[in-house]
Amino acid sequence: MPDRQRAMPTTTPAQAPTTPSLLLYGAVGSGHSYKVRSLLLLSATAHRYQCISLDTPRAPRPAAFVAASRFGEVPVLVDETGGAHCQSNAILIHLAQHTHRFGGAPAERGTVVEWLFWESNRIGFSVPNLRFALRWAPQPADVLDYLRARATADLATLDQTLASTEFLLPSGPTIADLACSAYLFWLAETGIAAEDFAHVARWLDSLSALPSWVHPDKALAP
Structure with a gap:
């Protein structure tokens, strides 16, 4: 009888790095943006950061930002569902609840x-x-x-x-x-x-x- 066919080793292809689902729009010099960015960094929450130039008039700013920013301001946090969260302190509360970090006792x-x-x-x-x-x-x-x-x-x-x-x-x-x-x-x-x-x-x-x-x-x- 022929030798049993040797099983070929299986390999798992390396997974492509995943893109963080959270996206923060902020701006240079904006302390309101910094509140949110700081919380994300301090809590080691994976996210992307996109800088918006506040010197650019609102209309020609990136279309995705314009669509997400209800008040035309930074910061804006877009979550994994595509939902947009505006106003820095409201975003802080949202993140503290979801990360269970920096919310206080x-x-x-x-x-x-x-x-x-x-x-x-x-x-x-x-x-x-x-x-x-x-x-x-x-x-x-x-x-x-x-x-x-x-x-x-x-x-x-x-x-x-x-x-x-x-x-x-x-x-x-x-x-x-x-x-x-x-x-x-x-x-x-x-x-x-x-x-x-x-x-x-x-x-x-x-x-x-x-x-x-x-x-x-x-x-x-x-």
Whole structure:
């Protein structure tokens, strides 16, 4: 009888690398984009990042971005279903829920949301608008004085809170910290020294020491 046919070894073809399903649209210099990009990096969440030039008028921007951006702004996160999520703090909440990272302890969730609302009305208004006025859109002296006074008051609020805790919530860094700190890594551009707010300066150092933290200039580069 003929010898039994020797079984040929089977080989599994190498799988092509998969493309991350999450896509973040952001922009250079956008602290709101940085909030989301920072969370994705710190949580090691696979994603793609596409930089949108805000110098380009809205109409000729990439069609996929225009279709996804309900308000014509960055950031926008497109998820695996093709659904688009807009507004930075809303995206932070969405990602914290889905990654189970940086959302805070269960008992802290309400306080996290309070800080996100505070940020959008206070430090997320004063510092970026002061920075924008100084760098790109000159304003009258009284406008600059108003923005500087608000920014100083907001930094004082943060400094007072951080005098008794390393991060804004006892459990550790959360999306509240990522939101409130986003523009402060560019604080020197406003003429305000972080060192004048010792607890804020220490907090920013603690955030920048987190594993996988990346400065916004690098994180948002095209």
